[in-house]
Amino acid sequence: MKALNPQLNTWDDSALLQFFMSENMRRPENINFGIGEMDFPTPQIIVDACKGALDSGITFYMPTAGAPELRLALAEACSREYGLEFTENEIFVTPGGTNALFVVILALAGDGGEVLYPNPGFPAYLPQIALGNGTPVDYPLSEENGFIPEPDDIRNRITNRTKLLILNSPSNPIGNIIPSETLEDLAAIAIDNDIWVISDEAYRHLVYAPDRHSSIISLPGMRERTFLTCSFSKSYSMTGWRIGYIVAPSTFNEAFFKIFQYTVTCVSSFSQIAAAKAVQLGDSYYRETLLQMTSRKELIERGLSEITTVSFPKPQGAFYVFLNIQRTGLSSAEVSKKLLDDYSLVTIPGSAFGDLGEGYLRLSYASDLDKIEEGLERLKDAMQHLIPQ
Numbered sequence: 456m457k458a459l460n461p462q463l464n465t466w467d468d469s470a471l472l473q474f475f476m477s478e479n480m481r482r483p484e485n486i487n488f489g490i491g492e493m494d495f496p497t498p499q500i501i502v503d504a505c506k507g508a509l510d511s512g513i514t515f516y517m518p519t520a521g522a523p524e525l526r527l528a529l530a531e532a533c534s535r536e537y538g539l540e541f542t543e544n545e546i547f548v549t550p551g552g553t554n555a556l557f558v559v560i561l562a563l564a565g566d567g568g569e570v571l572y573p574n575p576g577f578p579a580y581l582p583q584i585a586l587g588n589g590t591p592v593d594y595p596l597s598e599e600n601g602f603i604p605e606p607d608d609i610r611n612r613i614t615n616r617t618k619l620l621i622l623n624s625p626s627n628p629i630g631n632i633i634p635s636e637t638l639e640d641l642a643a644i645a646i647d648n649d650i651w652v653i654s655d656e657a658y659r660h661l662v663y664a665p666d667r668h669s670s671i672i673s674l675p676g677m678r679e680r681t682f683l684t685c686s687f688s689k690s691y692s693m694t695g696w697r698i699g700y701i702v703a704p705s706t707f708n709e710a711f712f713k714i715f716q717y718t719v720t721c722v723s724s725f726s727q728i729a730a731a732k733a734v735q736l737g738d739s740y741y742r743e744t745l746l747q748m749t750s751r752k753e754l755i756e757r758g759l760s761e762i763t764t765v766s767f768p769k770p771q772g773a774f775y776v777f778l779n780i781q782r783t784g785l786s787s788a789e790v791s792k793k794l795l796d797d798y799s800l801v802t803i804p805g806s807a808f809g810d811l812g813e814g815y816l817r818l819s820y821a822s823d824l825d826k827i828e829e830g831l832e833r834l835k836d837a838m839q840h841l842i843p844q
């Protein structure tokens with residue numbers, strides 16, 4: 456038999472797959488600190504807009520770049536949020552933020568170009584670069600630097616083949632944000648070295664006061680080289696709807712169109728009508744969500760600080776805490792497995808986010824306060840047993 460695409464061997468997620476497939480993952484008594492999605496339902500008004508679209512026969516292909524009313528609504532929302540003037544021609548609707556990333560990587564670096572990506576970081580980056588025929592080059596995020604990209608680490612990795620730098624803020628798995636001074640340094644590097652930037656902002660509506668979301672696209676000289684990849688998944692509890700978008704200079708539309716037309720054709724028509732309704736909900740929707748998420752964040756922060764044998768960077772965005780469990784002396788996969796098997800607590804081993812995630816666990820606090828409380832109790836108990844006092 457002929458060999459499979461060798462790029463599929465660029466990464467190994469067999470250990471993680473095994474973990475997720477384990478029988479114990481399905482126990483009803485589990486508390487799930489692993490999940491990467493909100494527990495809130497999609498707002499009814501969005502569901503109703505979808506039903507209305509189905510009932511009125513919006514069940515056919517849409518324009519490749521997206522439904523005109525959705526692109527327009529997103530251009531207006533992004534103009535407001537980023538303090539820039541966007542038109543609908545700068546918006547490209549995709550089936551989720553994950554696909555948005557892939558389309559940009561393929562279009563810009565599919566010629567073997569080097570793509571810098573964070574380690575630890577969102578697990579899709581490396582496989583997407585490899586599958587998209589780019590050359591993956593990771594840059595470290597370390598606890599000593601608060602898991603913020605160190606401009607010198609980026610500068611030192613740039614060669615004449617570097618095409619793209621991927622930034623992610625708010626971050627998965629760390630839950631921090633990149634401060635604006637660092638964004639300024641990174642923008643200067645991108646401009647000096649003529650490289651493009653993907654700013655993965657899937658969690659931009661989940662930033663906790665007093666911190667604020669800031670984006671590299673708003674800095675001078677960056678709009679023409681920045682590709683925002685965005686998602687409805689986390690902002691509106693719409694993970695299953697598969698809808699996201701790219702914000703990019705309209706000169707790139709033809710390139711995206713070429714890839715998209717022959718791989719996806721268009722995003723589900725009724726998801727797009729529902730998404731347009733979501734955008735109309737305006738900022739008050741995020742404010743309400745943030746209010747609830749803030750109490751969850753404060754609860755987990757308080758609970759974890761009582762476990763003196765672990766540490767974590769201050770959660771500022773998204774809904775994750777990246778917990779240092781190095782004092783257990785075990786690998787993150789071993790600790791996750793013990794927590795699951797012996798304490799019915801689901802967590803994600805940091806090694807799933809890159810080798811530099813070893814020694815950490817990602818905890819998600821996108822669940823209700825009672826569950827967070829119970830999960831914290833189990834974690835405290837576990838750490839008392841796993842870490843010699």
Ligand SMILES: Cc1ncc(COP(=O)(O)O)c(C=O)c1O
Pocket residue numbers: 491550551552553554577623626627655657685686687688694698699
């Ligand atoms: C950092 C980051 N970017 C992008 C995405 C993409 O989300 P989706 O494909 O559901 O829009 C996720 C999802 O977990 C993420 O964590």
